[in-house]
Amino acid sequence: MTDPRDPSPAGTTPTDPGNPPAASTPGATPKPGGSSNPAVSSNPAVSPNPAGVSRMWIVALMLGIIGIFAAWFGPLQILLPEQSRVIADDAGIGKESLLATVTGVGALVSMIANPLCGLFSDRTRSRWGRRIPVAVAGTVVGVAGLLVLSSAHGLAAMVAGWALVQAGFNGPFAAFTALIADQVPEDKRGLVGSMFGVGQIVGVVLGTVAATVVGPGPLGYVALAVAAPTLISAVIVVQLGNPRTESARGPSSTGGWTFRLTRDFAWAWAMRCAMNTVNAIVMLYLFYYLSDEVGIADPAGQVLLVTVVNVLLSAAAAAVGGIWSDRIARRRSFVIAGAVGVGLGTAVLGGFATWSTTVVAAVLVGVGWGLYLAVDIAIVTATLPDDESAATMLGVANIASSLPQVLAPLIAAPVVTSALGYPGFYGLGVVAALIAVVCVRRITVIR
Numbered sequence: 074m075t076d077p078r079d080p081s082p083a084g085t086t087p088t089d090p091g092n093p094p095a096a097s098t099p100g101a102t103p104k105p106g107g108s109s110n111p112a113v114s115s116n117p118a119v120s121p122n123p124a125g126v127s128r129m130w131i132v133a134l135m136l137g138i139i140g141i142f143a144a145w146f147g148p149l150q151i152l153l154p155e156q157s158r159v160i161a162d163d164a165g166i167g168k169e170s171l172l173a174t175v176t177g178v179g180a181l182v183s184m185i186a187n188p189l190c191g192l193f194s195d196r197t198r199s200r201w202g203r204r205i206p207v208a209v210a211g212t213v214v215g216v217a218g219l220l221v222l223s224s225a226h227g228l229a230a231m232v233a234g235w236a237l238v239q240a241g242f243n244g245p246f247a248a249f250t251a252l253i254a255d256q257v258p259e260d261k262r263g264l265v266g267s268m269f270g271v272g273q274i275v276g277v278v279l280g281t282v283a284a285t286v287v288g289p290g291p292l293g294y295v296a297l298a299v300a301a302p303t304l305i306s307a308v309i310v311v312q313l314g315n316p317r318t319e320s321a322r323g324p325s326s327t328g329g330w331t332f333r334l335t336r337d338f339a340w341a342w343a344m345r346c347a348m349n350t351v352n353a354i355v356m357l358y359l360f361y362y363l364s365d366e367v368g369i370a371d372p373a374g375q376v377l378l379v380t381v382v383n384v385l386l387s388a389a390a391a392a393v394g395g396i397w398s399d400r401i402a403r404r405r406s407f408v409i410a411g412a413v414g415v416g417l418g419t420a421v422l423g424g425f426a427t428w429s430t431t432v433v434a435a436v437l438v439g440v441g442w443g444l445y446l447a448v449d450i451a452i453v454t455a456t457l458p459d460d461e462s463a464a465t466m467l468g469v470a471n472i473a474s475s476l477p478q479v480l481a482p483l484i485a486a487p488v489v490t491s492a493l494g495y496p497g498f499y500g501l502g503v504v505a506a507l508i509a510v511v512c513v514r515r516i517t518v519i520r
Contacts, residue, residue, distance in 0.1 A: 126256055131265060133311040135272035137208075137249055140304030141242050142276025144215060146356075147284040147297045148222065148238065149176065150277070150380060151373055153231070154360040155289035160227060169361065169489065173482035175231045176357070180478030183239040187475060190247040191468025195461070204248035204255075204464070205309055211244015212305050216298045223294035239475075245305050247471065251464035252312070254454045260399060262451040267395020270446030274384040274391065285377045337518050338456040338466070344408065344512035345453065346473035347505045348445050351415045353481040354502040355422065355438055358489065366426045366495050379431060383439035390443025397447075403520050404448040404455075408513040414441020416506030423499030445509075455518050 154172055161168040194207040218237025225231045250269075257265045283300060284293040359379065364372040394407050418437030421430050453470050457463055488498045513519075 126261075126265065130256075130311055131268050133307040134249060134252070134265070135268050135275070136304045137245060137308035138269055138272030139276040139279055140301040141246050141249075142273045143280035143283065143304070144219065144238060144242050144276075144297050144301035145280065146277040147280025147293065148219075148235070149356070150281045150360070150376055151284035152222070152289055152293045153235065155373070156222075156225065156231065160231070167486075167490075169358075169486050171228060171231075173486045174228065175235050177479055177482040178232050179235040179239040180475050180482075182236045183243055183475035184472045184479060186240040186243040187247050187471040188465060188468030190244045191251065191464035191466070191471075194248050194251055194464040201313060204252055205312055208245035208248040208305065208309060211241045211246075211248075212302050213241070214244070215241025216302055217241065219294045219298040219301070223291040223298070242301070243471075245308070247464055247468050249308060250450070250467045250471065252308075253450055254457060254463035254467065259451075259455065262454055263395040263397075263399035263404070263448060265395075266450030266454075267391045267398075267447040269450050270391040270395070270443070271388045273446065274388045274443070278381060278384045281377050281380045285373055289373070333458045335456060335458055337516050338453075338458070338470070340512050340515040341453050341456045342470055342473045344509050344516070345449065345470065346476055347509035347512060348408075348412065348415070348442075348449075349474045350477040350481065350505040351412075351419055351438075351502045351509075352442060353477040354485075354499060354505070355415070355419060355434075357478075357481050358485055358495075358498070361489075362422070362426075362495055363428075363431065367428055367431060369428065375428070379435045382432060383435040383442075386436060386439030387443035387446065390440045391446045392443075394444045394447030395451075398451065404452050405513050405516070405519055407444045407448045408452070409510050411441040411443070411445030411447075412506045412509040412513075414438065414444065416441070416503045419499045419502035419506065423496040423503075426495065452513075452516065452519055456516065 153175060154168070157172040157175065158168045161171045190207055190211060194203050197203045197206055199206050215238050218234045218239075218241055221230065221234035221237060225234050253262065253265055253269065279300070280297060283296045287293045287296045360372050360376050363369040363375050363379075369375045398404055398407055415438050418434040418439075418441060421434040421437065424430075453467070454463075457466050484501065485498060488501070489495060491497070493500075
C-alpha cells in the first residue's frame with residue numbers, strides 16, 4: 074500500500090557528480106557474471122549476487138511480505154472502515170471523512186518512512202548485515218501500532234495507531250525489497266519479483282480473512298499483531314542462516330545516500346504511482362461502495378468475497394507472468410496489458426453499480442493487477458543507478474506506492490459526496506491506468 078505497498082521526480086538533479094549514472098541501453102553487452110537477458114537492464118553499476126537464491130529463500134521472502142500486507146490490508150479492508158463507522162456515529166461526523174483522515178495521515182507517514190528506512194538500511198553496519206536490523210525494529214513498531222488501534226476509541230488514537238503501523242512495517246518492506254536488488258540476478262527478477270507480488274496479494278487475503286473471521290474490533294487487530302511478526306520472522310531466520318554478500322557488506326562508501334535521478338527511474342516511478350493510484354481507488358472505498366451504492370446488506374462479507382476473487386486471479390497472473398516475462402525477455406507488454414485490465418475493471422465499477430458487475434470488475438482488476446505485479450520489481454530494480462544505495466532508491470520508488478494512498482482519500486471524499494459520485498471517482502482510475510501505459514513506454518532499459 075500499503076497494499077502501504079514511493080518524492081516527485083520533477084525538477085530533481087543529480088547530487089553525486091563524482092559518480093554519474095551508468096549508461097544503460099537495451100541490448101547492451103552485460104558485464105561478466107551478469108545477465109545476458111536483453112529484457113533486463115545492463116546497468117553495470119548494479120551487480121546482484123550471481124549465485125542466485127534458493128527456493129527456501131524465495132518462500133521465506135513471500136511469507137514475510139504476506140505478513141506485512143496482512144498487517145496493512147486487514148485494517149484497510151475491514152477493521153478501519155468499521156471502526157471509523159462506530160466512532161463517526163458516536164461523534165456525529167461523516168464516516169468517509171473520518172476514514173479519509175486516518176488513512177491519509179497514515180499514507181503520508183508511510184511515504185516518509187519508506188525512504189528513511191531504506192537510507193538507514195544502506196547505512197547500517199552490524200553482524201547481521203544491513204537489512205535485518207531495520208526489518209526487526211520496524212516490525213516491533215508496527216506491532217505496537219496494531220495494539221494501539223485495538224484500544225482506540227477516538228480519531229486521535231486511530232491516527233496515532235495507524236501511523237505507527239505504516240511507519241513500522243515499512244521497515245521490513247524496505248529491507249526485503251532491497252534484498253532482491255542485493256541478491257537476485259537480473260534475469261531472474263521476473264520470477265522473484267512475481268513471487269514478491271504474490272506475497273502481497275496473499276497478504277491482502279490473509280489480512281481480510283483474519284479481520285472478517287475474528288470480527289471487526291480489538292481482536293482483529295490483536296490477531297494481526299501476532300500473525301504479522303510470525304510470518305516476517307521467516308525471512309529473518311533464513312537470511313541470518315544464509316551468509317551472502319549483503320550480510321558481509323557495511324554501509325556504502327558514499328554514506329548510503331546517493332540520490333541520483335535518472336530518466337528511466339523517473340518514468341518507472343511515475344508508472345508505479347499511476348498503477349497504485351488505480352489500486353487505491355478500487356480498494357479504498359469498496360466497503361462503502363457495496364454498502365451505499367450497490368445496496369449490499371453485509372458489505373464486510375462481500376468485500377471478503379470480492380477480495381478473494383480479485384487476489385486469486387492476481388496471484389495466478391503474477392506467478393505465470395513473472396516466469397513468462399523472464400522466458401520471453403520482455404517486461405513492457407505485461408504492464409500495458411495490466412493497465413488495460415485494471416482500467417476496464419474500474420470503468421465497470423463506475424458504470425454499473427450492481428453485484429454481478431462488481432464481480433466482473435474484480436476479475437478484470439485482479440488479472441490486470443497480477444500482470445503488472447509480475448514485472449514491477451524487475452522494472453524498478455532495472456532502473457537503479459547503483460547497488461550501494463539500493464534500499465534508499467527503492468524507498469524513493471516505494472513512495473509511488475504510498476503517495477496514492479495520501480491522494481486518493483483527499484480526492485475521494487469530495488468527489489464521492491458530490492454530483493459526480495462513484496462514477497466520477499472510478500473515472501479517475503481509468504485516467505490513471507492510461508497514464509501508466511504512457512510511462513512504461515518511455516522506459517528505455519526494458520523491452
